[in-house]
Amino acid sequence: AxxxxxxxxxxxxxxxxxxxxxxxxxxxxxxxxxxxxxxxxxxxxxxxxxxxxxxxxxxxxxxxxxxxxxxPIRREIYTASREEGQRAFGLDPSRRTVLIIGGSQGATRLNRAAEEAVARLASRGDLQVIHQVGGGWDGAGRAQTPAGPIAGIRYVRVPYLERIGAAYACADAVVSRCGANALAEITACGRPAILVPYPYAADDHQARNARRLVAAGGAVLVPDAQLTGEVLAGEIAALLDRPGRLETLGAAARSQGRxxxxxxxxxxxxxxxxxxxxxxxx
Missing domain, CATH: 3.40.50.2000 (Glycogen Phosphorylase B;)
Known part of the structure; x- marks a missing residue:
């Protein structure tokens, strides 16, 4: 035995x-x-x-x-360097980076809102986005939002994040659903987050997962029913443009990490x- x-x-x-x-x-x-x-x-x-x-x-x-x-999460999730992440995704070190995680199978509503948000933020030359769309996303948005430079913004779209630790390392903020693994990773890395709970999770556990981090001041909550490209773009801009906001949320998120x-x-x-x-x- x-x-x-x-x-x-x-x-x-x-x-x-x-x-x-x-x-x-x-x-x-x-x-x-x-x-x-x-x-x-x-x-x-x-x-x-x-x-x-x-x-x-x-x-x-x-x-x-x-x-x-x-x-428990893998050590490589929180030990990668910012420079390593920037090299892995071909990013500009002078820009701030938002990581959007759609999940391994994708999240249609989140993916659609992310693409619309990128289009609304297109004029920002200080911003770049890594968008993990998942294998379930059919690419319908590609004709509307091509990967690469869009006006001022830099947009990198990938089906999967094989080196997710590198993605977290170079991210200044994260947009994500609220599964247990995602929140364990986000808090271990000390990343500010915009959280969108999946509304059909058993016992509404994603909303409950998010509640503790939001209450600690480490994340902003956007209910799925309110998620649009306009709303997401506004929340991203608010994080980036308010002095000290990223640092305050990041420190609060790290305090909840294990x-x-x-x-x-x-x-x-x-x-x-x-x-x-x-x-x-x-």
Whole structure:
């Protein structure tokens, strides 16, 4: 039997977690969202500890079993240099950069608003945009908004961000949905953000994820129903043009980050593998 198990959710984890619990193997469940998912709530019943991203996530989970660790992310997400990012995307070091993340499958509403925002900001020679559109975007906007220089602005569009750490490193601000991984990355990198929660997420967990960062002063929230190119362009301009605004939001975002989350989880699992349940919970 293994010395310990880590489960990240999903129904496929259930048989293994139950088997581990029957054998007495310590199980750690990772929950990155502010609202624990249905399957993780079930897995938590068989776990010794649930590693959560915030105290809010502990609500609804077995009492006394949660530990705030943050959500582990890859080290390369937050260790790349600004110069490395600028080289990777062919950017101008003298301009400020906005990173727009549409997700691996794309987000039609967000992508459309981003393209419209770029068109509205076309005259800005101090701005460049990296737009990750995802594989699900059909490219309908390409005829309207070609990649490359558009009047003054520089626009770089890519399907995927294979080097997302480099993208964060050169970004002055980020526009994103509010999944657990995205927020863990944004805060670990200390980037100001414009957050657009996906409105159909289970238990509205994306809005709940965003709430803590917005309350801390590290992000601006734009509800999906209000998202248009005009609104997004206005929010981007407000971040860039108000003196000190980027720095203030970035510092607040960094204060919420846990780049050491992976180390915390490893330490927790190591301790579990050598301790009794009473020692861990006590």
């Amino acid at each position: 293994p010395d310990a198990m880590i489960a990240t959710g999903g129904i496929a984890a259930l048989p293994a977690v139950i088997a581990g619990a029957i054998q007495g193997t310590p199980v750690v469940v990772l929950e990155g969202n502010a609202v624990p998912g249905r399957m993780n709530r079930i897995l938590a019943r068989f776990s010794r500890v649930v590693a959560v991203s915030s105290d809010e996530a502990a609500v609804g989970l077995p009492a006394g079993r949660t530990v705030v660790t943050g959500l 780049p050491d989350a992976a180390d915390r989880v490893v330490a927790l699992v190591s301790r579990l593998a050598q301790a009794t349940p009473q020692e861990v919970r006590g």
